[in-house]
Amino acid sequence: MKLVPIFLIEAAAFLLIIAETYFFFDFVVPVGSISHTLFRYTVFALLKLGLIFGLVVLWFVVMIGLTRLYVRSKTRNVPTPSS
Amino acid sequence: MPLGLADIGLLLLSFVVPFVMILVGLPPFLRFLSRKGRLLDDVHKNPPSKVPGPAGPLLFLAALIGELVVAIGFRSPVPVAVTLGATVAFGVGLWDDLYVLGGKTKPVLLLLAGLAFVGLVLFGSDLYSSAISFPILGDVNPHLTIYTALAIVAFPVVANAFNMMDGFNGEISWFTLLTSLALLFGATLHYAETAGFNLARVASTLPLVAVASGFLIFNRFPSRAFDGDSGSLMFGAMFAGLAITSGVEIAAMIAIVPAILNSFYTLSSVRGFVERRRMAVRPTYIGDDGLLHASLEQEAPSTLVRLLLLDGPLSEKDLVASITYLTLLACLFSVAISVLTWVI
Numbered sequence: 001m002k003l004v005p006i007f008l009i010e011a012a013a014f015l016l017i018i019a020e021t022y023f024f025f026d027f028v029v030p031v032g033s034i035s036h037t038l039f040r041y042t043v044f045a046l047l048k049l050g051l052i053f054g055l056v057v058l059w060f061v062v063m064i065g066l067t068r069l070y071v072r073s074k075t076r077n078v079p080t081p082s083s
Numbered sequence: 084m085p086l087g088l089a090d091i092g093l094l095l096l097s098f099v100v101p102f103v104m105i106l107v108g109l110p111p112f113l114r115f116l117s118r119k120g121r122l123l124d125d126v127h128k129n130p131p132s133k134v135p136g137p138a139g140p141l142l143f144l145a146a147l148i149g150e151l152v153v154a155i156g157f158r159s160p161v162p163v164a165v166t167l168g169a170t171v172a173f174g175v176g177l178w179d180d181l182y183v184l185g186g187k188t189k190p191v192l193l194l195l196a197g198l199a200f201v202g203l204v205l206f207g208s209d210l211y212s213s214a215i216s217f218p219i220l221g222d223v224n225p226h227l228t229i230y231t232a233l234a235i236v237a238f239p240v241v242a243n244a245f246n247m248m249d250g251f252n253g254e255i256s257w258f259t260l261l262t263s264l265a266l267l268f269g270a271t272l273h274y275a276e277t278a279g280f281n282l283a284r285v286a287s288t289l290p291l292v293a294v295a296s297g298f299l300i301f302n303r304f305p306s307r308a309f310d311g312d313s314g315s316l317m318f319g320a321m322f323a324g325l326a327i328t329s330g331v332e333i334a335a336m337i338a339i340v341p342a343i344l345n346s347f348y349t350l351s352s353v354r355g356f357v358e359r360r361r362m363a364v365r366p367t368y369i370g371d372d373g374l375l376h377a378s379l380e381q382e383a384p385s386t387l388v389r390l391l392l393l394d395g396p397l398s399e400k401d402l403v404a405s406i407t408y409l410t411l412l413a414c415l416f417s418v419a420i421s422v423l424t425w426v427i
């Protein structure tokens with residue numbers, strides 16, 4: 001039972017990995033794949049980079065959020081070295 | 084697809100040969116390491132004990148012979164590619180075992196493992212398909228350039244993730260065994276459900292399963308052997324190569340979620356690649372009760388182990404059991420993903 005919260009974090013990580021990987025290959029990669037001008041090509045390349053960065057940030061934010069919740073629930077009554 | 088007797092014999096050989104090599108070869112190799120003074124500190128014992136290591140060279144030799152059996156038996160380039168990647172990772176790991184590499188140097192050098200692996204494609208080998216298969220949703224369109232770039236990056240990422248799961252007695256051997264079994268399951272389903280999928284791609288995973296199960300006998304608590312970075316980086320590189328050649332990337336990624344989380348926690352809390360021997364504050368410490376405690380120092384890295392110990396101190400054996408349960412859950416998710424991808 002003690003492991004249940006970490007099991008939930010693990011499950012969230014796994015669901016996000018699948019969803020984001022699918023989004024990346026099915027949506028981000030084909031964006032602007034038929035761009036005949038340098039300007040359009042550059043814009044779409046930057047857009048793709050932005051989307052990839054967004055996906056990574058989303059995963060980080062969710063994981064950090066869940067972990068902070070877990071740590072806060074566990075350390076509520078634990079004295080810190082400075083206290 | 085029904086298997087012939089020759090196929091079954093080859094599959095058995097590709098498991099039995101490396102497994103027996105570990106069982107028979109590791110005890111004298113450990114005695115050799117002890118005689119040469121190659122003893123590593125088992126820092127989570129109170130007082131610290133000494134364990135012979137690195138056993139990586141023998142683990143690598145056993146895996147190499149296993150892949151050689153598959154390459155000759157099935158006349159396939161797949162085990163050659165997997166072995167190329169594993170060889171580079173093993174070399175980097177051995178260098179680190181002997182001379183200690185910097186935290187940033189190791190991942191950069193491990194890119195060479197990915198380059199060696201995809202290098203075979205330049206010679207016309209049909210190593211992987213760039214159309215990734217997703218559960219329920221099916222295949223996405225192939226993107227060879229992006230897939231190849233990700234395949235190269237996968238080697239340092241996965242090898243380092245395995246390396247970071249090598250902190251406690253039996254942790255890496257349990258982790259490698261369970262994740263490689265999940266990989267074998269996915270590859271077998273892929274073979275069973277896809278016409279023209281080469282059996283060599285399934286057989287190539289067997290040496291990894293064999294080496295991990297043989298090594299577990301010596302590495303489980305209390306450890307009689309440590310693999311060193313040469314062993315753990317080789318395990319990770321082999322896993323990455325096999326996941327790519329078997330076409331079960333998603334299931335493989337899910338199986339190693341505990342290692343991904345562990346790497347994420349460590350890298351985000353120490354803000355970059357730092358060699359563990361150079362960390363200023365350890366994430367855990369051994370209390371007077373002989374149990375492992377989570378460090379309460381603000382600067383201590385937030386590893387997966389530290390999170391587990393926040394719930395209360397644990398013995399090393401119980402801690403490894405907890406990590407193994409997390410790995411087992413991830414592997415069950417991975418099995419479900421394989422079924423959803425290849426059967427339903």
